[in-house]
Amino acid sequence: MNVEFVNPFLISTANVLSTMAKTEAKFSKPFLKTDRSAKGDVTGIIGMNCSQARGSLAITFTEAAILHIYNQMLGETAKEVNDDVVDCVGEITNMITSGAKAILSEKGYQFELAIPTMVAGNNHSISHKTKGSVICVPFDTIAGSLFVEVCFEE
Amino acid sequence: MNVEFVNPFLISTANVLSTMAKTEAKFSKPFLKTDRSAKGDVTGIIGMNCSQARGSLAITFTEAAILHIYNQMLGETAKEVNDDVVDCVGEITNMITSGAKAILSEKGYQFELAIPTMVAGNNHSISHKTKGSVICVPFDTIAGSLFVEVCFEE
Secondary structure, rough: OOOHOOHHHHHEEEEEEEHHHHHOEOOOEEEOOOOOOEEEEEEEEEEEEEEOOOEEEEEOOHHHHHHHHHHHHHOOOOOHHHHHHHHHHHHHHHHHHHHHHHHHHOOOOOEEEEEEEEEEEEEEEEEEEOOOOOOEEEEOOOOOEEEEEEEEEE | OOOHHHHHHHHHHHHHHHHHOOOOOEEEEEEOOOOOOOOEEEEEEEEEEOOOOOOEEEEOOOHHHHHHHHHHHHHHOOOOOOOHHHHHHHHHHHHHHHHHHHHHHOOOOOOOOOOEEEEEEEEEEEOOOOOOEEEEEEEEEEOOOEEEEEEEEE
């Protein structure tokens, strides 16, 4: 997988969480995902296509992390992953992918975005049906972890 | 949402399960999804784009249904949702969407498919971030239920 595709998502994730949710998200070393080990409680998934590549993005939050982010973004307090929190994950997925799309556009990749799908359920795992590599990037926030997974086939 | 987009997925789902897994899947009345009520244990999700529309498909299986289908497809016995079963869900997602893509192509819609993402975790729910409608179609098999959800924006 072209590593050029990964950085825009890291930049955009940190940017969206900082500007929209006043939450600093520090990423640690990206790794190649070889199993379904990264688990979370709510996930946003979106497909992307351009003439040169097709791919998908999954962003998985622990409950603690997304409740903090939701509360910071909306100024409301949610104590569990309810419909509003799930909708917020869809909105974050849209914003992160749109930000990455803008960066990738400057590099000559004109991606089209599909419709985000959200998954809610304690301790679920995510995997991707691809012959290519899956890059997983862990992010830490003051309230907990999230994981951004990106895969592309060219 | 253009109802022309829904039927190809119903036809393709029944066709793939019948030919690949010797499993009859009968669908009941499609309904507009207004909440996250349809729950399952393993899900395949894929994004789709064409020049006229963008969308996503989610196919959610109960554990009993997917174990039966897996065993029928592979001639192997899995007693729980392991990595091989999750991979099989990705393969089924690819096959159903490819079948639907072929039908839609005849109607003048040249969809490109993103990379399938799979979710495993007991009793998770699926929702979609769209201003359009989400159509959910329940299917019954001899071993249990599955749900096909389709949404498109034009």
